[in-house]
Amino acid sequence: MKEEQVFLTVGGEEDLFSRVRGMKEEGWRLAQVGATKTETAFEVNYSFDKDYRFHNIKIILPLQGAELKSISGIYWSAFLYENEISDLFGIAIKGIAVDYQGKFYRTSVKHPFGENK
Amino acid sequence: MTKRTIIPFGPQHPVLPEPVHLDLVVEDEKVMEAVPSVGFVHRGLEKLVEKKDFQEYVFVAERICGICSFIHGMTYSLGIEKLMKIEVPERASYLRVIWSELSRVHSHLLWLGLMADAFGFESLFMESWRIRELVLDIIEETTGGRVIFGSCKVGGVRKDVDNASLKAITVKLQDYVLRVRAIADVFLRDASVKHRLSGVGKLSREEAYTLGAVGPTARASGVAQDMRKLGYAAYPRMDFAPVVETAGDCYSRCSVRIREIFQSIDIIGQAAGSIPDGAIENKVSGFPDGEYFARTEQPRGEVVYYFKADGGKFLKRLRVRTPTFANIPALVKILPGHELADVPVLVLSIDPCISCTER
Amino acid sequence: MTASIIKNIFTAPATRRYPFVPRGYYKNTRGSVSIAVKDCIFCGMCQRKCPSAAITVDRAQKKWKISRHRCIACGYCVEICPKKCLSMDNRYAAPAVKKEEEVYGDA
Numbered sequence: 001m002k003e004e005q006v007f008l009t010v011g012g013e014e015d016l017f018s019r020v021r022g023m024k025e026e027g028w029r030l031a032q033v034g035a036t037k038t039e040t041a042f043e044v045n046y047s048f049d050k051d052y053r054f055h056n057i058k059i060i061l062p063l064q065g066a067e068l069k070s071i072s073g074i075y076w077s078a079f080l081y082e083n084e085i086s087d088l089f090g091i092a093i094k095g096i097a098v099d100y101q102g103k104f105y106r107t108s109v110k111h112p113f114g115e116n117k
Numbered sequence: 118m119t120k121r122t123i124i125p126f127g128p129q130h131p132v133l134p135e136p137v138h139l140d141l142v143v144e145d146e147k148v149m150e151a152v153p154s155v156g157f158v159h160r161g162l163e164k165l166v167e168k169k170d171f172q173e174y175v176f177v178a179e180r181i182c183g184i185c186s187f188i189h190g191m192t193y194s195l196g197i198e199k200l201m202k203i204e205v206p207e208r209a210s211y212l213r214v215i216w217s218e219l220s221r222v223h224s225h226l227l228w229l230g231l232m233a234d235a236f237g238f239e240s241l242f243m244e245s246w247r248i249r250e251l252v253l254d255i256i257e258e259t260t261g262g263r264v265i266f267g268s269c270k271v272g273g274v275r276k277d278v279d280n281a282s283l284k285a286i287t288v289k290l291q292d293y294v295l296r297v298r299a300i301a302d303v304f305l306r307d308a309s310v311k312h313r314l315s316g317v318g319k320l321s322r323e324e325a326y327t328l329g330a331v332g333p334t335a336r337a338s339g340v341a342q343d344m345r346k347l348g349y350a351a352y353p354r355m356d357f358a359p360v361v362e363t364a365g366d367c368y369s370r371c372s373v374r375i376r377e378i379f380q381s382i383d384i385i386g387q388a389a390g391s392i393p394d395g396a397i398e399n400k401v402s403g404f405p406d407g408e409y410f411a412r413t414e415q416p417r418g419e420v421v422y423y424f425k426a427d428g429g430k431f432l433k434r435l436r437v438r439t440p441t442f443a444n445i446p447a448l449v450k451i452l453p454g455h456e457l458a459d460v461p462v463l464v465l466s467i468d469p470c471i472s473c474t475e476r
Numbered sequence: 477m478t479a480s481i482i483k484n485i486f487t488a489p490a491t492r493r494y495p496f497v498p499r500g501y502y503k504n505t506r507g508s509v510s511i512a513v514k515d516c517i518f519c520g521m522c523q524r525k526c527p528s529a530a531i532t533v534d535r536a537q538k539k540w541k542i543s544r545h546r547c548i549a550c551g552y553c554v555e556i557c558p559k560k561c562l563s564m565d566n567r568y569a570a571p572a573v574k575k576e577e578e579v580y581g582d583a
Contacts, residue, residue, distance in 0.1 A: 029327075031443075032436075032443075034423050037434070038433070047423075049419075052347055076327075081438075112164060113164070173552075176548070247490070257505055267551060
């Protein structure tokens with residue numbers, strides 16, 4: 001890909017929210033929200049796209065008791081991604097616009113990507 | 118005081134092509150709200166990266182979806198090649214473009230057939246799939262498989278196609294253009310088809326952009342975004358422009374896909390005419406390391422692959438965001454206000470591919 | 477309407493009259509894997525690389541087994557066999573009613 005990809009890591013939730021709001025005002029489109037589990041932490045990536053430019057904001061959360069506020073108030077379409085993250089990883093996300101409460105993916109193992117797996 | 122009932126639609130339903138479940142709140146045959154529910158085909162393919170090493174995983178990536186299978190394998194290979202800084206030979210890039218466009222032609226013909234079936238026009242459905250069989254024969258002749266191509270690998274492609282065959286394929290495709298034009302006339306000009314498609318499922322340009330719709334669903338509402346313009350494989354050397362319509366209803370979504378079939382056949386002709394000679398693969402050595410996002414254009418929209426690797430044989434994390442996942446919020450927004458009989462037409466007009474969505 | 481009827485009476489059917497008219501396979505079709513077991517050295521590379529674990533190689537007894545139900549005909553084993561004794565046949569494996577493994581071995 002010949003495009004330029006920008007990776008940015010933010011410190012806390014307030015910083016994340018102000019940046020996401022800024023993205024919405026400048027007219028960026030939410031491309032995806034994804035989570036990764038490393039040995040020491042959870043990382044959640046918020047990816048935005050505008051005019052073929054790609055911007056990625058990452059927030060690091062602790063492995064135990066991770067909590068996040070939903071961005072579906074700003075970008076409504078984020079509710080699908082956040083339900084998937086809370087079902088697969090066990091990260092508690094509060095205030096999702098349409099909340100399936102753990103029944104989005106009905107897997108036989110709860111939180112297959114979460115801690116202790 | 119009218120009563121509201123909740124009708125569960127899917128996952129098994131005679132008119133529904135994909136196992137998606139919608140809870141429709143209806144009031145006297147008019148849909149008021151819709152709540153989608155996916156998860157019936159969840160196979161946990163993202164967790165398989167921990168068990169299959171990065172070269173073997175191409176086979177799994179291809180099988181995420183049956184219709185867009187080649188482009189999944191190609192996006193995966195593109196991402197790994199970028200992480201490991203491997204150069205792909207020119208001839209392999211051109212072959213990948215030709216196979217991607219063939220994939221797009223067969224996917225849109227499949228969709229046209231399903232759309233005709235959704236509003237009850239069975240003979241048009243059979244006619245579209247008859248043309249699709251001819252395209253699948255071309256694909257089988259060059260790669261060996263009709264639906265799962267098995268021809269992409271990290272570092273290049275696995276099979277070569279000689280130049281004489283490529284010329285023969287271009288000639289055959291020009292013949293098929295006439296047949297596609299004949300069914301396109303029925304889709305776009307027949308009075309009863311127009312009655313079912315025009316004015317149904319309007320999505321304005323602002324809504325399409327803020328809800329994050331991708332692919333033909335967004336392009337039919339005026340958002341001119343086509344990920345092929347990002348410049349991967351041999352696309353920078355092809356001459357094409359995103360196909361855009363402005364009305365935003367089911368008729369424009371149909372029209373966008375039909376025009377894309379003709380555009381793809383044109384791109385195949387360009388690629389086959391200017392393909393260089395050379396090797397088809399480069400050797401792979403070492404292991405991937407780092408983080409990268411790979412984005413390509415599937416027949417249904419933009420697909421985003423996220424790789425995270427740390428130098429071992431297995432990738433740490435692979436995340437696939439498929440286009441139908443991004444189009445579901447748009448579907449939920451266009452359903453209210455329509456009759457119950459229009460629901461299958463609307464669900465099909467965003468081209469759902471639920472096996473991609475749930476990996 | 478009459479024009480369609482007359483046209484349909486006098487033109488050939490649109491579908492192939494299978495099984496009386498067999499379907500021709502292309503040269504490149506990935507049908508099933510076949511082995512020339514005389515050249516096989518039983519190194520086990522194909523067993524290690526098979527994505528669906530369809531091949532079992534028994535070095536001690538010199539037997540090569542494949543489970544046709546698991547094989548996805550991807551051709552990876554054909555590519556990496558060091559002795560090139562595996563090849564891709566362009567006819568599909570016959571349907572079977574039981575999940576059995578086919579065994580090839582030296583006498």
